[in-house]
Amino acid sequence: MSDKTGFLAPSTYSRLLPHAVLMTGALFMLLPFYWMLLTSIRAPAEIFNVSLWPIPQSFHALENYAAATQTVPLFRFMLNGVIVCLGILVVQLLVAIPAAYALAKLPFPGAKLFFSLVIGALCVPMQVLALPLFIGLAWADLLNTYFALMAPFLLSVFAIFLFRQTFKSYPDEIIQAARLDGMSEMAICWRLVVPSALPAIAAFAVFSIVAHWNDLYWPMIVISDMRLAPPPLGMLFFADAESGTNYGALMAGAAVLTSPLVICFLLARRQFIEGITMTGVK
Amino acid sequence: MAQSVKLSGITKTYAAHTVLNDVSLDIQPGEFLTLVGASGCGKSTLLRIIAGLEEADRGTISIGERDVSHLDPQKRDVAMVFQSYALYPHMTVGENIATPLRMSRLSTCARWPLVGMATPGRREALASIGKDVRAVATQLQIEALLGRKPAQLSGGQRQRVALARAMVRRPAAFLMDEPLSNLDAKLRVHMRTELTELHRQLGATFIYVTHDQVEAMTMSDRIALMADGNILQLGTPDELYHRPASLRVAQFIGSPTINCLEAIVTNGVVQLIGVPVANLHEAEHRSVTVAVRPEALRLHAEPGDVTLQATAHRLEHHGADCFLLAMQHDQERMLHARLSPAEASGVAIDQPIRLHFRPAGAHFFAADGLRIEPPFDESAAQAITQRQVGMSA
Numbered sequence: 001m002s003d004k005t006g007f008l009a010p011s012t013y014s015r016l017l018p019h020a021v022l023m024t025g026a027l028f029m030l031l032p033f034y035w036m037l038l039t040s041i042r043a044p045a046e047i048f049n050v051s052l053w054p055i056p057q058s059f060h061a062l063e064n065y066a067a068a069t070q071t072v073p074l075f076r077f078m079l080n081g082v083i084v085c086l087g088i089l090v091v092q093l094l095v096a097i098p099a100a101y102a103l104a105k106l107p108f109p110g111a112k113l114f115f116s117l118v119i120g121a122l123c124v125p126m127q128v129l130a131l132p133l134f135i136g137l138a139w140a141d142l143l144n145t146y147f148a149l150m151a152p153f154l155l156s157v158f159a160i161f162l163f164r165q166t167f168k169s170y171p172d173e174i175i176q177a178a179r180l181d182g183m184s185e186m187a188i189c190w191r192l193v194v195p196s197a198l199p200a201i202a203a204f205a206v207f208s209i210v211a212h213w214n215d216l217y218w219p220m221i222v223i224s225d226m227r228l229a230p231p232p233l234g235m236l237f238f239a240d241a242e243s244g245t246n247y248g249a250l251m252a253g254a255a256v257l258t259s260p261l262v263i264c265f266l267l268a269r270r271q272f273i274e275g276i277t278m279t280g281v282k
Numbered sequence: 283m284a285q286s287v288k289l290s291g292i293t294k295t296y297a298a299h300t301v302l303n304d305v306s307l308d309i310q311p312g313e314f315l316t317l318v319g320a321s322g323c324g325k326s327t328l329l330r331i332i333a334g335l336e337e338a339d340r341g342t343i344s345i346g347e348r349d350v351s352h353l354d355p356q357k358r359d360v361a362m363v364f365q366s367y368a369l370y371p372h373m374t375v376g377e378n379i380a381t382p383l384r385m386s387r388l389s390t391c392a393r394w395p396l397v398g399m400a401t402p403g404r405r406e407a408l409a410s411i412g413k414d415v416r417a418v419a420t421q422l423q424i425e426a427l428l429g430r431k432p433a434q435l436s437g438g439q440r441q442r443v444a445l446a447r448a449m450v451r452r453p454a455a456f457l458m459d460e461p462l463s464n465l466d467a468k469l470r471v472h473m474r475t476e477l478t479e480l481h482r483q484l485g486a487t488f489i490y491v492t493h494d495q496v497e498a499m500t501m502s503d504r505i506a507l508m509a510d511g512n513i514l515q516l517g518t519p520d521e522l523y524h525r526p527a528s529l530r531v532a533q534f535i536g537s538p539t540i541n542c543l544e545a546i547v548t549n550g551v552v553q554l555i556g557v558p559v560a561n562l563h564e565a566e567h568r569s570v571t572v573a574v575r576p577e578a579l580r581l582h583a584e585p586g587d588v589t590l591q592a593t594a595h596r597l598e599h600h601g602a603d604c605f606l607l608a609m610q611h612d613q614e615r616m617l618h619a620r621l622s623p624a625e626a627s628g629v630a631i632d633q634p635i636r637l638h639f640r641p642a643g644a645h646f647f648a649a650d651g652l653r654i655e656p657p658f659d660e661s662a663a664q665a666i667t668q669r670q671v672g673m674s675a
Contacts, residue, residue: 171366173364173368174368174369176335176362177368177447179334179335179355179356180333180355181382183381187393192370196371
């Protein structure tokens, strides 16, 4: 890296510069999280202290986290998040994978029309559908249920589109060999094509879970019962319950509710990044 | 069990393009039949129609006594080897070979990951599948590879696995779509022998598609030469080489390509560069193509030979024999002659040279490309000589 005179070679500078820029950006992005953690261990008197020093004058973590977990059912919110995210993801995959396989590999009348419908559906924002969906669910007496939380997201046109593009590149000859060997189209789809598309499926799973774990808009519309609230809505209930005064406990709750995704990301960092760069290429 | 394969009136069109035009073909049980032709001639489509991967617009296919025209691929009892081998990438070699047997011998229920465990008869079926897979692997010498994934294999090994997967189910017929074209030249020659040997051992019906006329000539019992969705000629390699039915067949089969020269017909006599070559019974032909195989061209003249004036252009040494490229003077055609190295040593490049051939050893094709057979018996030869005398007089 550095030569004997102590000067860095020009190429080293050009490599360090992007890192320096990125690190500055990362600092700004991590600052709110750091502030959240810091506030969650400070005493109420210290909350508005601008110091970034990590050790508070009086260590108040236990009280804050206890307050957070006792005032509202934090773990219930997390369980709701898990149920909703997994429920959505499983149904999305069960529906989107066969649909994408049919669009990618099976010639059938109307295939082009269906694919244009998929693309068209990508252009419709969630907010447009919110009111009719709400009225429909209310009419069916399904408000305040897990089903209401999941229903609008069970069919993901984005998943169909993404998987169709991935499956398209699967070699036709292997599919034909499988047909000659006697595999059904479903077996070809699930046992041959899906294993080869795992990176794309993982990438989609990441997007789906993150989006629905963090979703506040739709739960606010269909859920008024605190016991069914997913994490962001739970935070909102907590803020209301505390009238927004006990910031230490509020931040403790936020830290608890953010942690599952952060832990997941740290555990599966490599797959996460691979998946996202892959969808970038596609 | 080797079965016959009978195609009649197979027609296939894509949009406005006719890929197969009323193709009929009778393949005998245990025969090695090759479909050969340039790319786009319809040979692969025909094979895929036999396999059931595509449906013909018209025509019927029967395998043995069964009409299979509208059956699903797996019910036709044929196995196919693909150009890309089409191995299942995430399965081991053993699982790849076992797949067709698992599909036919295990019930749908028994193939499910967990539920299947409890299915009656599953253990026996799996044991018999394992036994057959090992037997085929031993036959093709790939036992050591059974636990590997296709990505860890060389091209030749993948080829064997693909063959094993086709053989393990003992199909009525084997369909092969250019199986050797992804191998390097040396391995391809080796696999040619091995495939022929395998065909002999199995005694099964082989339908083999290739664009390589050498593969077709060396391996087949019979060859069907295809062009533009039609079979131009069906026959043994010998027939196609020595009695090509049309100029296109003659030009496709044989390497280097057959030498073609234009000749005019006057009063039923074929005249090549003003020299009478053959006598035709029918007088309606105006011009014919005289085609001469490279090995029919000689440096030394024999009585009755036709002589061509040319300039030696280049010599290609191939070890056992030597190809001479020479520019023929009158029609400015590049001629290929197959010479022995001893003969070739006497050839001077860029110098005039005389090439001779026996008229009876040449092929004659009418203007429409079809073969015509001038009679080369004594009387015809006399007739030629007499007319020659008459003309010179």
